[in-house]
Amino acid sequence: MLLREVEYARPTTVAEAVTLLGAHEGARALAGGQTLVNVMKARAAAPDVLVDLADLDELRTIGFSSDGLLEIGAMVTYAQLAGSSEVEVARPILAEVAGTIADVQVRHRGTVGGNVCVADPTNHLPPLLVALDATFTIRGRDGERSVAADAFFLGVYMTAVGEGELLTKVSVPPSSDTGDGFSGLTVGKHGTYVANAAATIANGGVRIVLGCVDAVPVRATAMEERLAGSDFAEEAVKAAAEGLGASLDPPSDAHGSGDFRRHLAEVSAVRAVLQAASRRKGSQ
């Protein structure tokens, strides 16, 4: 496939990357390219300048901040996430979900930063990172800022990362007395999600987040409130999910009607919460 003409730069520092992104109208960050190159083929995106982040080694690390947060660089690949001992200790659900994204080849190239910045409503990581209450660090010309997961996703393909800015890392609280779950229905074993749900149970309560039912991840707040103080028995979780589907207005497409997605959202939310509850019990 012949792509539209494009210019290419591969900066060696984050500062240089930010300068390049700000200096050229129509500049776009190129991470793993597992979405961007394809949408360029389809001419659904036509950047004038690609700023390749491949040489920014500081964005490829997984570690812990001084206050114990798990910090994942924007250029960390799904394969790296799936095989990381830090992630396995701090928040294993991230490794587990990363290992189910697409296929081996895509997991070697696709990145955490790309997955969230593309903000495709069917992507795996947006609902999960909202459930985990992650924080996103964005670098711009005037310095760094942090955005909470609830405020990061703004629309289909739209995030809080503005023009001339770059997502540098995602910080996730380590699990302590928490349990995480993720469930949904895919097209094929590890294909695109038709609907999914992520859940996190901690002392402070439960966070339940739905994917594929709206432009951005949706918090199931009514279900969360009904489960406050719950023992998370199966019947209680099912009862709490009642009416969840009716509160949504999901899209219809070739993979499922809006009604089917309403049903799937309820089923996925119940399964994610039950999985989170059983894992929390298992870790106690």
Place this chain on the structure above:
Amino acid sequence: MTEPVSALAVSVEINGEQVELEVPARRLLVHFLRDDLGLTGTHVGCDTGNCGACTVHLNGEPVKSCMLLAVQVDGARLTTVEGLASNGELTALQKSFREHHALQCGYCTPGMLMSATALLERNPRPTEDEVRYALQGNICRCTGYVNIVEAVVAAGGSTP
């Protein structure tokens, strides 16, 4: 300060040989391999990143060459299906494909070989489930998966 360019002299090691060639920034890696270098063993199947027929090894890891720009591999090491056999001697995996009739039309075979070779390098004796997981990114439109999986499992343990 790095300035954006519309073409770049790409220097890359392919199948053990150093290649240097100027390519436009918009050239996909798979076209660089096939059209610029004549390495036509790497196939274009779907051109949408789904089928895996274009799989090559980038610094030892399997990737789909239709989802990479040629300029992105500047400074890297690549292996294509042409780089598997040495001095006319097929690898154990290639022989196993022949013995198990692991191809029908053969179009997906280069990609299957590259993904399976990467698996065997990491995991010399994979189980059937591990083989299926590793080949998830490779589609055989003849649906000849049974023999492909058998060939990879059988090759396990006999590769270096």
